[in-house]
Amino acid sequence: ANWDDDENEDEDGKYRDYYYDDDESAASASEGGIFKVVVPSPLTAWRTQAKLAVSSKSGRWGRDGCTFGLYERGTHDVLPIPACAVHHPSVNRAVAALSDATAEVGTAPYDEDMGEGGLRYVQAQVERLTGRVCLTLVWNAESVKGAQPSLSRLVKALKKLEPNLWQGIWVHLNPNHGNAIFARGSGRWHRLDGPEFLREPLPGTDPETGRRDGMVYYTPNAFRQGNLDGFDNVAVHVARAVPAGSKVCELYAGVGVLGLTALSHHAREAENRRKDREWYGDDDDDDVEIVFPLAGRKVEDCPPRMRFAPSPTGSLHVGGARTALYNWLVAKKGQLDFPGEDGAFLLRVEDTDLARSTRESEESVLSDLRWLGLDWDEGPDMPGAKYGPYRQSERSSLYSKIAERLIDEGKAYPCFCTQEELDEMKARQEAEGIPPRYDGTWRDADPEKVAEKMAEGAPFTVRFKVPPGSRVVIDDAVRGTVSWDAESTVGDFILLRSSGVPVYNFCVAVDDASMGVTTVVRAEEHLTNTLRQGLILDALGAPRPRYAHCSLILGEDKQKLSKRHGATSCNQFRLDGFLPDAMINYLALLGWNDGTDNEIFARDELIEAFAVDRVVKSPSIFDMDKLRWVNSQHLKMKSIEEVADLVREQMNMVGLLNEGDEGIEVRNFVFAATALAKQMMETTKDAALNAQTVLGYGLPDTFDALPDGEAKEMIKGGNFYPIAQTLIGDFESDALPKPDPADPLAPFLEDISKPIVEDNQVGGNAYSYPKAYKVHMKSMSKALGVKGKHLFHPLRLALTGEMSGQDVTKQMALIAMASTEGTPVNSDAAGLVTMEQRIEKLKVFCDSIPEEFRAPKAKEEKKKGGEEKADATAAAQAAAAAAPVAADPLDSYDGPPITALDIRVGRVTRVWEHEEADKLFCEEVDVGEDEPRTIASGLRPYMSKEDIEGRLVLVLCNLKTRKMVGFPSHGMVLCASNADHTEVKFVSPPVDAKVGERVTVPGISFEGEDGAPYAENKVGKKKVFEKLAPHLVTDDNGTAEFMGRPFLTSAGVCTSPIPGGNVA
Known part of the structure; x- marks a missing residue:
C-alpha cells in the first residue's frame, strides 16, 4: 500500500511511504x-x-x-x-x-x-x-x-x-522445548534463551496447573532502557517492572505458554485525555477557548516570545542545541529590554508521533537543556502555565475545535477521496507533466453529498482550502525575502488525518498562534513548512511570527553532521569533559559573530551581543579542535578549585577513584592532578587521562623494545646509563629526596589558593621537597659532569618513563599520593606503578642496554703547539671539503612556518601585582604601537617587579586578547625555562635593539605575503604556537633558536641565562 503523502507526514514535516513487498520472508x-x-x-x-x-x-x-x-x-x-x-x-x-x-x-x-x-x-x-x-x-x-x-x-x-511499528516484540515458547525472548533496547535487538529463563514460576501462579488469575502490570520501557542479558527468570522481569509508567503491559500465563501484550496506545490516550481535562476543564470541545494573544498586534512591537520545539524521539544533538540557544538568547535579551512583560523562552514538545515519541527521550532532551543552562520560562513540567499544555499530544481538543471552526468558516472541508482515487489522480498528473497535488475534488462539493457520506460513516480527512491566487511572502532574518505561489505549489493540503490525528504543520501553526510566539528561529530544513503554516495562520486571523531559518551544520568533510564525525549529542560532550558555558559559546559561533574578532564570550556577554540579523546563511563547519580550544579558554577562566570539582566527576566516570572515598586524601589527589594538568588540558577529562599517564610507567622491559626515536637516540649518547645507575643507588640508600606525606600539596602551592593550603594544614617549610630535589640534581650534575638537557632528559625518562611532561617533582608527588596506605586511587584502573616498582623496572631495563651505550663518548685530547694546531686545522678543512653537506633540520620539519608568529622587541614600562591571582604580574609593554599593550604573565614565583620593569623583552604579539582572571591580556612575553620548569628567565634582545622591530630567523624570508604573520584568530584556531613551541629552544650557550637558527634582531641574537631550555 502506498498511502497519501499528507496522511503519512511525520513530525519533522517530511513524508514517508509504506511498501509491503516481502512475501517470501513472511512465508x-x-x-x-x-x-x-x-x-x-x-x-x-x-x-x-x-x-x-x-x-x-x-x-x-x-x-x-x-x-x-x-x-x-x-x-x-x-x-x-x-x-x-x-x-x-x-x-x-x-x-x-x-x-x-x-x-x-x-x-x-x-x-x-x-x-x-x-x-x-x-x-x-x-x-x-x-x-x-x-x-x-x-x-x-x-x-x-x-x-x-x-x-x-x-x-x-x-x-x-x-519498520516503524514495533515498540517491542516478546516471543515465548513452551519451556519444555526451549524458549526465547526478543526485545528492542539501546537501539538493537536483545535475545534471551535457555531453560533457565522460565525456571521459576510467576508469583501467584498455581504450581500444578501453571495457570494464573489476574494481571501483573509491567512497564515495557524497562526493556528498552538497557541490556537484557543476565535476566534468568520471569519473576525478575516482573519485580523490576512493578513501578508504574505511562505505558502499560499486562502479563498473563497459561499451561506451557506465556504471552505479553503491550497496550501503550491505550495508556497514552488515557493520559492525554487526563491532561486535556487538567488544562481545558473537561473533554467537551465546546468548552475549549480559542485565544490568539497577538491578534491585532505587530509582532515587532511585542516582547520576544521564543520557542524551542523538539520531537522526543532521541537525545539532543548539536543542531537542536544551537536552535535552542539562539531562541534562548533572543528571549533573555528581550526580558532585559521589556522587564515585567510577557516575553519568555518556552519549551514545547512535539510528540504527535506516538510510535516514536517516548517520555524517556523527552526527559533526556530536558536534562541536556538543563545542563547547558538554557532554562525555560514555560514548558511541559509547569502545569497550569498560561499557554499550556506544552505537549502536542495533550492539545488534541484545541486542534479539533480549530479545525471545526475553519470548516464552519469555509476555510477547510472534509475530503472523502479513497486512496485509489488519490493514486489515480497522482498518476494522471505525472503523466501530464503536472506537479502532483490534490485537485480539489471535494473542495466545493454539494452539501447534500457530504451529509450523505457522513451518514454512511465514510472516513474522511480535513483539508485546508488554499485561497485562489494566494502567495506567501516572508522576510526571513537570515535568508531575506522568500515567496511561494501557494495554489500551484501545494494545493489543498490535509489538516486532520482520517483518524482525527492532526498533521505536523497544523499543530505548529495553531501552537505558535495560541502561545503568542513572536519569532521562530529554526533550521533551514523547515523553510518549506513555512508555506503551509503561513496560510493556516492567515486563515486563523493570527499574525505570522518573524522567521529566521539557520543554515545546516556540516562536518569537516562538508557533509551533514552525523555520528560518523564523532560526538554529536550534548550528553556525550558532557561525558567527554566539556563545560556548558564553552558549549554555548561555541554553538553560538556556528553561524553567528558579533562583528569583531572576539571568539570567547561569557553567557551574559552572549545575551548582550547576540542578534538574529547577524546569523549567516552559509553552512557552518563543526570543528572539534576549535571546540576544544574554546573549552580550554573557559577552563583557564575558572579557579583551580572550580575545575577540580569537575575533574573529580571525570575521575569517577573512568573509575580512577575508589567508590565511597570522601576524605581529605581524595581532595588532595584531585587538586594535585588538576594543578598538574591545568595548563595543558582542553577538557576536564584530559586531567583524568593525564593522571593515568603519570601514574603509569611507559619504559619497556628492554632497550630493544624501545621504539626508535628521541628516547633511544638519547640513550645511545651514553649519559642515560650512568645517571640511571646513580638514581637507583640514591633511591635505595634513601639519598634521593621524596615527597613529604605530611605536606602532600607542597609542590603545588603556586597553583592552589591559600584557603586550600590552610585547610590542608600545609607546613611552614612547604617547599622543602622541590628545593631538596633541585639541590640533589645540582649535586648529581656536578658529580657526573653533565648538565642541562643531558641531565634532565635522562632523569625524566628514568623516573616517569616519558621524554616530556609536566614538572617532575609534581609528578612524583602525585605518584606518592596514589601509593600511600589508604590511597583514594583505584590502582588497577589507574595502572599505578609505584616508585619501588619503577626502580625495579629501571634496573631490568638498564641491564639490557648494550655496553657501547653505557658511557658518554670520550673526548679526544686537544693537541697543543702551533704545528699540531695547524695540522689539525688543515685536516679539518680537508675533511670538511670531502664530507657531504649536513642535512638541514628544516628539511624534515612539517609544522607551521616560524613566520606565522609576530615576535617583536618590547619594553616593559609598568608592572604591578594582580589583585586576585597570586602568580600573575600585570604589565604594560611598549611594542611600537600607539598605546602600550596590557599583558599578564605568570612570573611572580620567579621574579620581582624590579627584575621586570624597564627591561627589553620579546613579545608574541599576534595572540587574541583574553581575560586572565579578569585582566585583559593581549600578547605573551617569551621566557626560557629548564626542563623541570623550576627556573624561568627572559629571552632578551641586545640592549640596543629597536622597540617594535620584528624578530627574524636567518635563512627564512620574513618579507612579502609568505613572510607575513598569521591573523590572531588563525593563530588561536590552528594552535600555531602550540605546534611551534617544541621547536623553540635555547642552545648550550643560551641562544634562542628555531631548528638550529638563532632569533635575530638588527642588533644581534637574542639570549637567555638558561641553556638547553624551552622557550614559551
Missing part, C-alpha cells in the same frame, strides 16, 4: 509459535494481518492457520476480525464488541480481496469508539519443536514489513 517463518505486539493504530493492524494472512501456510483461518483479532484490556478474550471481514456484516458487531467484551463476534471465510473502503471504515470506527487496541497474532503448529529459529525469521520479516 518462510510460518511454522508455529505465539506472539503479541503493540501497533500504533487499527489501520496498521489490519494491513499487517492481511499481509500475513496471505502468507500463511494453509491459506485459511483456524487451528492450522492463524488467528488475528483485537484484544480488549482487562479481559482474556480475543475478538477475531479477519481481514476479509471488512465487507461482512459481522464487522459492525466486531466494532460494537469493543464496548462489550462478552459479545460474540462472527467471522467470514478467508477472502483475499479485503477492499480499501472496508479498511478505512474499520479504522475510522474503531479509533472513534476506542483507543484501546492492539494486534494479537497467534501462530499455531502441531509441535513447538524447532519453532524457535522460524520465530526468529518471523520477527525479522515483521520488522521488514513495518
Whole structure:
C-alpha cells in the first residue's frame, strides 16, 4: 500500500511511504509459535494481518492457520476480525464488541480481496469508539519443536514489513522445548534463551496447573532502557517492572505458554485525555477557548516570545542545541529590554508521533537543556502555565475545535477521496507533466453529498482550502525575502488525518498562534513548512511570527553532521569533559559573530551581543579542535578549585577513584592532578587521562623494545646509563629526596589558593621537597659532569618513563599520593606503578642496554703547539671539503612556518601585582604601537617587579586578547625555562635593539605575503604556537633558536641565562 503523502507526514514535516513487498520472508517463518505486539493504530493492524494472512501456510483461518483479532484490556478474550471481514456484516458487531467484551463476534471465510473502503471504515470506527487496541497474532503448529529459529525469521520479516511499528516484540515458547525472548533496547535487538529463563514460576501462579488469575502490570520501557542479558527468570522481569509508567503491559500465563501484550496506545490516550481535562476543564470541545494573544498586534512591537520545539524521539544533538540557544538568547535579551512583560523562552514538545515519541527521550532532551543552562520560562513540567499544555499530544481538543471552526468558516472541508482515487489522480498528473497535488475534488462539493457520506460513516480527512491566487511572502532574518505561489505549489493540503490525528504543520501553526510566539528561529530544513503554516495562520486571523531559518551544520568533510564525525549529542560532550558555558559559546559561533574578532564570550556577554540579523546563511563547519580550544579558554577562566570539582566527576566516570572515598586524601589527589594538568588540558577529562599517564610507567622491559626515536637516540649518547645507575643507588640508600606525606600539596602551592593550603594544614617549610630535589640534581650534575638537557632528559625518562611532561617533582608527588596506605586511587584502573616498582623496572631495563651505550663518548685530547694546531686545522678543512653537506633540520620539519608568529622587541614600562591571582604580574609593554599593550604573565614565583620593569623583552604579539582572571591580556612575553620548569628567565634582545622591530630567523624570508604573520584568530584556531613551541629552544650557550637558527634582531641574537631550555 502506498498511502497519501499528507496522511503519512511525520513530525519533522517530511513524508514517508509504506511498501509491503516481502512475501517470501513472511512465508518462510510460518511454522508455529505465539506472539503479541503493540501497533500504533487499527489501520496498521489490519494491513499487517492481511499481509500475513496471505502468507500463511494453509491459506485459511483456524487451528492450522492463524488467528488475528483485537484484544480488549482487562479481559482474556480475543475478538477475531479477519481481514476479509471488512465487507461482512459481522464487522459492525466486531466494532460494537469493543464496548462489550462478552459479545460474540462472527467471522467470514478467508477472502483475499479485503477492499480499501472496508479498511478505512474499520479504522475510522474503531479509533472513534476506542483507543484501546492492539494486534494479537497467534501462530499455531502441531509441535513447538524447532519453532524457535522460524520465530526468529518471523520477527525479522515483521520488522521488514513495518519498520516503524514495533515498540517491542516478546516471543515465548513452551519451556519444555526451549524458549526465547526478543526485545528492542539501546537501539538493537536483545535475545534471551535457555531453560533457565522460565525456571521459576510467576508469583501467584498455581504450581500444578501453571495457570494464573489476574494481571501483573509491567512497564515495557524497562526493556528498552538497557541490556537484557543476565535476566534468568520471569519473576525478575516482573519485580523490576512493578513501578508504574505511562505505558502499560499486562502479563498473563497459561499451561506451557506465556504471552505479553503491550497496550501503550491505550495508556497514552488515557493520559492525554487526563491532561486535556487538567488544562481545558473537561473533554467537551465546546468548552475549549480559542485565544490568539497577538491578534491585532505587530509582532515587532511585542516582547520576544521564543520557542524551542523538539520531537522526543532521541537525545539532543548539536543542531537542536544551537536552535535552542539562539531562541534562548533572543528571549533573555528581550526580558532585559521589556522587564515585567510577557516575553519568555518556552519549551514545547512535539510528540504527535506516538510510535516514536517516548517520555524517556523527552526527559533526556530536558536534562541536556538543563545542563547547558538554557532554562525555560514555560514548558511541559509547569502545569497550569498560561499557554499550556506544552505537549502536542495533550492539545488534541484545541486542534479539533480549530479545525471545526475553519470548516464552519469555509476555510477547510472534509475530503472523502479513497486512496485509489488519490493514486489515480497522482498518476494522471505525472503523466501530464503536472506537479502532483490534490485537485480539489471535494473542495466545493454539494452539501447534500457530504451529509450523505457522513451518514454512511465514510472516513474522511480535513483539508485546508488554499485561497485562489494566494502567495506567501516572508522576510526571513537570515535568508531575506522568500515567496511561494501557494495554489500551484501545494494545493489543498490535509489538516486532520482520517483518524482525527492532526498533521505536523497544523499543530505548529495553531501552537505558535495560541502561545503568542513572536519569532521562530529554526533550521533551514523547515523553510518549506513555512508555506503551509503561513496560510493556516492567515486563515486563523493570527499574525505570522518573524522567521529566521539557520543554515545546516556540516562536518569537516562538508557533509551533514552525523555520528560518523564523532560526538554529536550534548550528553556525550558532557561525558567527554566539556563545560556548558564553552558549549554555548561555541554553538553560538556556528553561524553567528558579533562583528569583531572576539571568539570567547561569557553567557551574559552572549545575551548582550547576540542578534538574529547577524546569523549567516552559509553552512557552518563543526570543528572539534576549535571546540576544544574554546573549552580550554573557559577552563583557564575558572579557579583551580572550580575545575577540580569537575575533574573529580571525570575521575569517577573512568573509575580512577575508589567508590565511597570522601576524605581529605581524595581532595588532595584531585587538586594535585588538576594543578598538574591545568595548563595543558582542553577538557576536564584530559586531567583524568593525564593522571593515568603519570601514574603509569611507559619504559619497556628492554632497550630493544624501545621504539626508535628521541628516547633511544638519547640513550645511545651514553649519559642515560650512568645517571640511571646513580638514581637507583640514591633511591635505595634513601639519598634521593621524596615527597613529604605530611605536606602532600607542597609542590603545588603556586597553583592552589591559600584557603586550600590552610585547610590542608600545609607546613611552614612547604617547599622543602622541590628545593631538596633541585639541590640533589645540582649535586648529581656536578658529580657526573653533565648538565642541562643531558641531565634532565635522562632523569625524566628514568623516573616517569616519558621524554616530556609536566614538572617532575609534581609528578612524583602525585605518584606518592596514589601509593600511600589508604590511597583514594583505584590502582588497577589507574595502572599505578609505584616508585619501588619503577626502580625495579629501571634496573631490568638498564641491564639490557648494550655496553657501547653505557658511557658518554670520550673526548679526544686537544693537541697543543702551533704545528699540531695547524695540522689539525688543515685536516679539518680537508675533511670538511670531502664530507657531504649536513642535512638541514628544516628539511624534515612539517609544522607551521616560524613566520606565522609576530615576535617583536618590547619594553616593559609598568608592572604591578594582580589583585586576585597570586602568580600573575600585570604589565604594560611598549611594542611600537600607539598605546602600550596590557599583558599578564605568570612570573611572580620567579621574579620581582624590579627584575621586570624597564627591561627589553620579546613579545608574541599576534595572540587574541583574553581575560586572565579578569585582566585583559593581549600578547605573551617569551621566557626560557629548564626542563623541570623550576627556573624561568627572559629571552632578551641586545640592549640596543629597536622597540617594535620584528624578530627574524636567518635563512627564512620574513618579507612579502609568505613572510607575513598569521591573523590572531588563525593563530588561536590552528594552535600555531602550540605546534611551534617544541621547536623553540635555547642552545648550550643560551641562544634562542628555531631548528638550529638563532632569533635575530638588527642588533644581534637574542639570549637567555638558561641553556638547553624551552622557550614559551
